Amino acid sequence: MQGIKAFLPILDWAPGYGRRQFADDSLAAVIVMIMLIPQSLAYAMLAGLPPEVGLYASIVPLMVYTFFGSSRTLSVGPVAVLSLMTAAALGRLDLPSVEAYVTAAMTLALMSGLILLLLGFLRLGFLANFLSHPVIAGFITASALIIALSQLQHVFGVSAHGENLLVLLPSLVASIGESLSSFNWPTLLIGVGVMLYLLWARRHLARILMQMGLAKRLAIILSRVSPIVAVAVTILLAWALDLGEAGVSLTGEVPAGLPGLTRPDFSLEIWLALLGSAALIAIIGFVESVSVAQGLAAKRRQRIDPNQELIGLGSANIAGSFTGGFPVTGGFARSVVNFDAGAATPAAGFYAAVLIAAATFFLMPLLAFLPRATLAATIIVAVWALVDFSIVRKAWDYSRADFLAVLSTIVITLLAGVEYGVASGILVSILVHLYKTSRPHVAIVGEVPGTEHFRNINRHEVVTHEEILSLRIDESLYFANTRYLEDLIYREVSARPQLRHVILMCSAVNEIDLSALESLETLNRRLLEMEIRLHLSEVKGPVMDALEGTHLPAELSGRIFLSQHQAVSELLAEENAA
């Protein structure tokens, strides 16, 4: 039973499910449904997919997550960044038809779902940690910029392409220039109008609703679902004024009702072509989702299990791929709305999915009149909130290493596209970390007079002795820094002709790997040839445990002291006795 429970978090809360939870969850479901519909349509468009695909992706994945996810309030569905990544991945494939494009999107969902599931079963969720905070922040900002720019074409009623600024910007400018003579003013009016309305709603609507007497929570929630108003109004306008005839690009006829079971592509060629993209989508989706889920869980002193989240998100994507969907994950805005609307259990997500499924039946005919400019404006306003360059300044102030990682992520994402951006961000973070630990901080230390404390000779007034060199190494000893430390020690030693003892103070050494062990053995041998003895002090328990199985303690020309004070005083006594 415990074994099953570990993989089905639903068993945690379903037994205690009662009328109260049902009431809370249903209300949240209605609100989330209203919010999800325009979002799903918009993000499908961003991914280059027909709008109904966005709705399909918001039905079964949402239901499946209910059973396998560990967060109680996460709302799963299409999100901006994954949609952009989907567009980038599929754009490269040069597919012959819309059907092939849709199938490839489902295949991408299947593959990233399988990757998530695999990582979950192997308990490899920690891999996501290699996306550092600054890299994620830089990546989100740069992606949001690309997304906003890519949607401007729909607001201007022109067409542009490109997955990075170098292609997108010239393409956009050129096509706006070309269409200047035959500019479609109604499209621009709708696009700009919706953007202004949404920006106004974000700033003022909640306050105005409260002044009208609504409760604060309700007012905030209603202001969050304002895009549905824009959708409804512009559909009405397009129908009433026959804007399609006036040259406004509309979504057009879409099939009503639910899709049947769909079949992703299983050809090896497509899988090889999409593998890298699927892995990046899986990781980015997971990281985004986990941070949202963790933030919300902490507010209620709940916990989420990252490995279980991998399984939940993986199952959701796999299920989505067989029901006409594309890559999904837990979204920030919708999850916050779900949480604020009072969702008590994951069942809220299930109900929202049922409502969306029902909506597809009566909604599809209306979508024919939905202007693309409305969706584009919704996307632009949504992602504009994500553009935040403050991380660049923060990183610059805090450390050059983090700054380098952020800057390269932003620049490469903007200039080369999302996938290169993420990959280079991960790579730069790792290289910078390795570089830093390969040249650790080493302090020559001396005794603070009248105490047993040893401090950096450059920072404090301390006592040293010319026969003894005490070095405190502020880093684990491992392959990347052994040679640096050897060089440093030989340099210090060759500058001190009177030297008889070198003491390595190991209070901050958390590990000694085999390279470092061999390096210590060599150091010991070579120092002995110079008639200098090597000692260690303040070696930690786990490190000492490892050393005790080796020849080092026996071969060491010097001794291993419990404390640095003891080391220096005993060695001085020996020297004076001799």
Next chain:
Amino acid sequence: MQGIKAFLPILDWAPGYGRRQFADDSLAAVIVMIMLIPQSLAYAMLAGLPPEVGLYASIVPLMVYTFFGSSRTLSVGPVAVLSLMTAAALGRLDLPSVEAYVTAAMTLALMSGLILLLLGFLRLGFLANFLSHPVIAGFITASALIIALSQLQHVFGVSAHGENLLVLLPSLVASIGESLSSFNWPTLLIGVGVMLYLLWARRHLARILMQMGLAKRLAIILSRVSPIVAVAVTILLAWALDLGEAGVSLTGEVPAGLPGLTRPDFSLEIWLALLGSAALIAIIGFVESVSVAQGLAAKRRQRIDPNQELIGLGSANIAGSFTGGFPVTGGFARSVVNFDAGAATPAAGFYAAVLIAAATFFLMPLLAFLPRATLAATIIVAVWALVDFSIVRKAWDYSRADFLAVLSTIVITLLAGVEYGVASGILVSILVHLYKTSRPHVAIVGEVPGTEHFRNINRHEVVTHEEILSLRIDESLYFANTRYLEDLIYREVSARPQLRHVILMCSAVNEIDLSALESLETLNRRLLEMEIRLHLSEVKGPVMDALEGTHLPAELSGRIFLSQHQAVSELLAEENAA
């Protein structure tokens, strides 16, 4: 002047050069020359090159290193592992002629020389550190096995090919099987005879020479140059018995004298094809050379400068590429002989190069009679000494992480070839290191009664308090472990309903990067929402310096204490007062 001196170590010793140094250096030069000639011929054959290329590679590079290298006793020239790597790199290119092959080898030398020079000027010598000791040991052993196997064909007088065991072994067995009916016994006799002689010489010759009254040092040196005897004797035999007619494969006519200036290939296609190989050859050559040089320098309390070594080796390879050579580096055996023979300054290398240049004039006609089996036997005996699987056992005993790195290096080198072997070794070491530091050791600590020391509650009898959780984190806080630590802290916190304070004891935290800083800020905020305050203790100087520029100290719900003892006692006092 100081600036020039930094790049021309020769200015350090040349001014004090006198008659005594000249006598020492000349003797060493003669001995090294005698040793280098068979080695150079053999390693050229191993690289798939005509034998004279080996001699060319031992002339100008040796001279150039004299001016730019920082080691006083390193002997630069062709070495076994680089020759194998050269063969592997060029074998893939499918070149149309011997001339094209030789030109490609010179190009490889030029490229790896440029890479070394670039790393030297950018002071990036530390990059070589990412080849850990166990990976190098595993790589050398596996390469030596492949080299020995690849030379067996010449001993058996058959022909085989392949850069890894999966290809080489079947090819060798098949061609021995095919030639069984027409087996060339004289070739096998020469090959096996030379091997037995060399093995005997290695074990017993020095002792016998000492018994004959020679000084120990001279006896050891003479035993080391025994390959020249095998070369001379088998040349004589081949000439006297006309072994060429008897089907023994001989080296054949080679051009006498020195090569003119040669021109490497500058086509983009070749450069792109060789780039990866050139980088690996540069790194492996550098690492091998630096460890030899450092070992010898330490014996005389001298120092070498790794960045200067990059410049020395880089210049040597570039010079070699324009004078008919192929990739070279400092070799272990020859450098030890040079050192033992009493070389006082790098001039010894210069003299040896002059002697080799002179030798090419009268030596080339003799080489026509040199059996290939003699060279192959020389190689096999030389590399057999490098095969040492003890590192596998040592790594297994010491740590599973190092074991994994060694094993994968050996297995992949043997099965896929040298380049994949090195690359995977570097990659596995880094991944294993990141994995380990991403799940750091964290101890819940309590106070040892009657002291101010805090120790792991699982290892010691200590006092704890249910309102206070003290965690000692034995690792720097950085992006790869922030999420792990957050999870761990939330898990511990949610199991302790009485908890009011979390203290992170940072005595082993050598760095807090921006991800970790943001993680601490989030942790602080979320714990506060649970009415738990977050404190830090024993933060190191450099880490505290970095934190002081941030919002954390001001936003922290708790305080930053100098010592863990102070933290617990003051918080307890506050709790009791409340």
